[in-house]
Amino acid sequence: AQSVTQLGSHVSVSEGALVLLRCNYSSSVPPYLFWYVQYPNQGLQLLLKYTTGATLVKGINGFEAEFKKSETSFHLTKPSAHMSDAAEYFCAVSGLEYGNKLVFGAGTILRVKS
Amino acid sequence: DTGVSQDPRHKITKRGQNVTFRCDPISEHNRLYWYRQTLGQGPEFLTYFQNEAQLEKSRLLSDRFSAERPKGSFSTLEIQRTEQGDSAMYLCASSHPGQGDTGELFFGEGSRLTVL
Numbered sequence: 001a002q003s004v005t006q007l008g009s010h011v012s013v014s015e016g017a018l019v020l021l022r023c024n025y026s027s028s029v030p031p032y033l034f035w036y037v038q039y040p041n042q043g044l045q046l047l048l049k050y051t052t053g054a055t056l057v058k059g060i061n062g063f064e065a066e067f068k069k070s071e072t073s074f075h076l077t078k079p080s081a082h083m084s085d086a087a088e089y090f091c092a093v094s095g096l097e098y099g100n101k102l103v104f105g106a107g108t109i110l111r112v113k114s
Numbered sequence: 115d116t117g118v119s120q121d122p123r124h125k126i127t128k129r130g131q132n133v134t135f136r137c138d139p140i141s142e143h144n145r146l147y148w149y150r151q152t153l154g155q156g157p158e159f160l161t162y163f164q165n166e167a168q169l170e171k172s173r174l175l176s177d178r179f180s181a182e183r184p185k186g187s188f189s190t191l192e193i194q195r196t197e198q199g200d201s202a203m204y205l206c207a208s209s210h211p212g213q214g215d216t217g218e219l220f221f222g223e224g225s226r227l228t229v230l
Contacts, residue, residue, distance in 0.1 A: 036221075104156030106154065107156050
């Protein structure tokens, strides 16, 4: 079965440090790729997406992600963490091999230390 | 507020009871999705509608689960004879025509079900 793997269920960084959340997918055809964020007691919000074109994608709140076909990866980064970034982050994919619906990874909880 | 709305936000019920959740999508969105999210897991697809037609159901959707979207607007998700394993957050999402296949979904805040 096609899947999405997020390495690390919990990531802890200091305020101002680099944020790196990892996502790998399994698909023979590059899918559409997404990062969603979920704050406590809220719904999922789209951070950024890759469909076609430029492989470095910029999203909201200073986040960006790079699609690397050779590594089947779509890691999420932010140069400098802010306390307000503390949330759960989900990588997701869609496309023909996923039945044209959104398939999510298990999520990574980001903790930001002051 | 023109986002996706879900009701109720929280439901506590006893095992064996029936529960129903409602989702109102963004008005111009023709696709509507239901997902289930349990602790420590990402959302899992349950079913989706395009207008009033239910186009796909996951194997997760047992015969105790039924979803409807009678007029292509709001949708309901009913769980009959609830079991403790049904305890989860039920998420509804909608998408704009043409956006659905690229996966950009707009999510509601979810309906949390606790089965005692």
